[in-house]
Amino acid sequence: MSVIIPTSVSESDSTPRSMPRSPANKVNFFDLPRAGLDAFFADLGEKSFRSTQVLKWIHHFAVDEFDAMTNISRSLREQLNSLAYINTPEVVEHQVSRDGTQKWLIRLDNNNCVETVFIPEAGRGTLCVSSQIGCALNCSFCATGKQGFNRNLSVSEIIAQLWVANRELGRDPKGERIISNIVMMGMGEPLLNFENVVKAMDIMTDDFAYNISKRRITLSTAGVVPAMDRLKEQGDVCLAVSLHAPNDTLRNELVPLNNKYPIAQLLDACSRFVEGKPKGRDLVTFEYILLEGVNDSIKQAHQLARLLRRVPSKINLIPFNPFPGSPYHRPRQQRIDQFRDVLTKAGYVTITRKPRGDDIDAACGQLAGKVLDKTKRRLSQVSYVQQSSVQKMGVHGNKPCNA
Numbered sequence: 001m002s003v004i005i006p007t008s009v010s011e012s013d014s015t016p017r018s019m020p021r022s023p024a025n026k027v028n029f030f031d032l033p034r035a036g037l038d039a040f041f042a043d044l045g046e047k048s049f050r051s052t053q054v055l056k057w058i059h060h061f062a063v064d065e066f067d068a069m070t071n072i073s074r075s076l077r078e079q080l081n082s083l084a085y086i087n088t089p090e091v092v093e094h095q096v097s098r099d100g101t102q103k104w105l106i107r108l109d110n111n112n113c114v115e116t117v118f119i120p121e122a123g124r125g126t127l128c129v130s131s132q133i134g135c136a137l138n139c140s141f142c143a144t145g146k147q148g149f150n151r152n153l154s155v156s157e158i159i160a161q162l163w164v165a166n167r168e169l170g171r172d173p174k175g176e177r178i179i180s181n182i183v184m185m186g187m188g189e190p191l192l193n194f195e196n197v198v199k200a201m202d203i204m205t206d207d208f209a210y211n212i213s214k215r216r217i218t219l220s221t222a223g224v225v226p227a228m229d230r231l232k233e234q235g236d237v238c239l240a241v242s243l244h245a246p247n248d249t250l251r252n253e254l255v256p257l258n259n260k261y262p263i264a265q266l267l268d269a270c271s272r273f274v275e276g277k278p279k280g281r282d283l284v285t286f287e288y289i290l291l292e293g294v295n296d297s298i299k300q301a302h303q304l305a306r307l308l309r310r311v312p313s314k315i316n317l318i319p320f321n322p323f324p325g326s327p328y329h330r331p332r333q334q335r336i337d338q339f340r341d342v343l344t345k346a347g348y349v350t351i352t353r354k355p356r357g358d359d360i361d362a363a364c365g366q367l368a369g370k371v372l373d374k375t376k377r378r379l380s381q382v383s384y385v386q387q388s389s390v391q392k393m394g395v396h397g398n399k400p401c402n403a
């Protein structure tokens with residue numbers, strides 16, 4: 001088969017373009033984690049507590065106008081209006097599934113929209129966040145991959161998804177935020193947009209923004225090995241890996257990135273990632289989409305069980321969610337259960353994900369958004385680790401997730 005993996009995502013591809021209504025020469029506060037705001041206010045001769053005030057207004061109270069920030073002096077508000085702005089996103093569509101799943105389609109520019117999905121479950125609410133417009137990795141079972149790749153999302157475009165969902169969902173009667181967990185499993189491979197994803201996660205975890213624990217943030221990758229090591233140093237969230245096959249021959253077909261980073265390298269990187277982590281964060285979640293007659297045999301279940309012995313693991317089985325034009329089918333329930341039983345008997349915590357939001361095309365592998373494809377996918381162009389500030393690395397269009 002022709003190997004189709006990311007075009008080299010050049011630095012210019014990764015530079016965020018202006019969202020609509022972006023005023024020229026102004027700083028978008030949506031793009032700045034606390035360190036960036038500290039630097040901004042230091043330049044104005046202001047103390048760093050201004051950063052925490054502004055973070056709280058924007059992310060905690062969903063305020064998008066400086067004039068509404070009543071604990072900031074009028075003169076500073078005027079200065080902020082002249083130097084900065086808060087670029088709130090336009091919601092093009094909001095859908096609610098009969099099972100309570102919600103999906104927002106958010107406009108990013110004139111040609112591209114991105115989808116974010118909220119999945120309510122007992123005791124938690126998970127938001128599935130996208131990191132790229134489309135995806136260049138072209139996994140054969142994924143609707144996002146079929147759309148091609150346009151560009152990376154900026155920090156503000158990643159965080160806008162959480163901002164919108166948090167504003168709409170609010171808090172429960174006890175005052176707890178409805179969104180308790182984040183999974184970076186929407187459109188795109190988060191590790192191919194490393195710098196922006198890590199900065200966005202800084203905002204997610206900041207006490208004065210969303211205050212979400214790193215234990216409750218899971219980043220899912222198709223396996224961009226060099227970036228996984230960097231993530232441990234800089235992001236330190238929970239890791240999920242889109243595996244989907246128990247051997248290289250099949251994984252090369254399903255996840256073309258495997259041609260670059262085969263399973264042995266991937267599992268070594270997983271072991272390094274969890275080494276020394278405290279209990280509760282010392283497991284890697286392996287995601288395995290079950291495709292009828294492709295990767296769902298009992299023999300393959302045993303192969304998978306043997307393969308994962310070397311990494312502290314838990315396994316999420318995801319029965320395939322069909323989308324138009326896909327050649328695959330979801331296995332029968334009996335086969336899904338048999339596959340799960342092999343893994344459970346081998347000692348793995350194994351969860352079969354229930355399809356959520358499939359009536360609004362929000363289930364795993366169904367995210368499509370609206371993407372102007374600019375991809376020229378050629379393996380020869382792939383270069384994941386470059387000397388640019390934006391490292392080229394890592395998956396998704398899958399989704400939540402009991403990770």
Ligand code: SF4
Nearest residue numbers: 139142145395396397
């Ligand atoms: S599964 Fe993930 S990495 Fe693969 S094409 Fe879809 S979005 Fe990209």
